[in-house]
Amino acid sequence: RYEPESLNIKEGETVRFIIENKGEFVHEFNIATAAMHKAHAQEMQMMVDHCVLEPDRINLEAARNMQRTMGHGMHMEPNSALLEPGKSAEIVWTFPKHAQLEFACNVPGHYSSGMVGKITLTH
Numbered sequence: 001r002y003e004p005e006s007l008n009i010k011e012g013e014t015v016r017f018i019i020e021n022k023g024e025f026v027h028e029f030n031i032a033t034a035a036m037h038k039a040h041a042q043e044m045q046m047m048v049d050h051c052v053l054e055p056d057r058i059n060l061e062a063a064r065n066m067q068r069t070m071g072h073g074m075h076m077e078p079n080s081a082l083l084e085p086g087k088s089a090e091i092v093w094t095f096p097k098h099a100q101l102e103f104a105c106n107v108p109g110h111y112s113s114g115m116v117g118k119i120t121l122t123h
Contacts, residue, residue, distance in 0.1 A: 002029075002103065006118045011097040018090055021083035025055050028105045030080040031093055031119070037104050037111060040080075043072060044106045053107060057084050095121055 009015060019029040030040060047053045051062045052073055066073025075082045081089035095101070104116040 001115065002117045004117070006120065007103070008120045008122060009095050011095060011121045011123060014092060014094040016090065016092050018088060019081050019083065020088040021085055024085050026053055026058060026082065026084055026107055027110065027115070028080060028082045028107055029089075029091070029103055030077075030106055031091070031101055031103050032079060033100060034102060037102070037106055037116075041106045041108070041111060045108050046070075047073060047075070048108055058082060095119075097121070 017029070021027050028044070030037065032040065044053065047063075047066070050066045050070075050073065052059050052066055052075075058075075063073045063075070079091065079093060081091055083089055099121060101119040101121070102116055103119060104111050
């Protein structure tokens with residue numbers, strides 16, 4: 001789960017997020033639309049299929065191999081942090097106008113289990 005479970009942010013505002021994984025498994029914090037999360041979930045499943053994502057760790061050797069052979073695998077995007085248990089990361093994000101965004105974990109099974117939060121943008 002996320003804490004807080006939802007966010008109220010002004011359109012155009014820049015927010016610095018400090019993300020901590022206090023769980024026992026690998027988790028993600030990803031800012032996107034619902035459609036973008038759905039597309040990204042397929043990439044995350046590929047990471048599991050190629051042994052990059054293990055339940056409690058990120059296999060960096062497998063990630064480098066996937067990046068080298070497929071052009072994807074290192075999970076280095078400005079709107080997302082993928083974290084092993086006990087790790088933390090920072091994301092600085094400027095929120096657009098008129099967007100319907102949410103934050104979610106796209107590790108297979110996590111989004112569908114409710115690991116998603118609403119972002120409400122205000123004027």
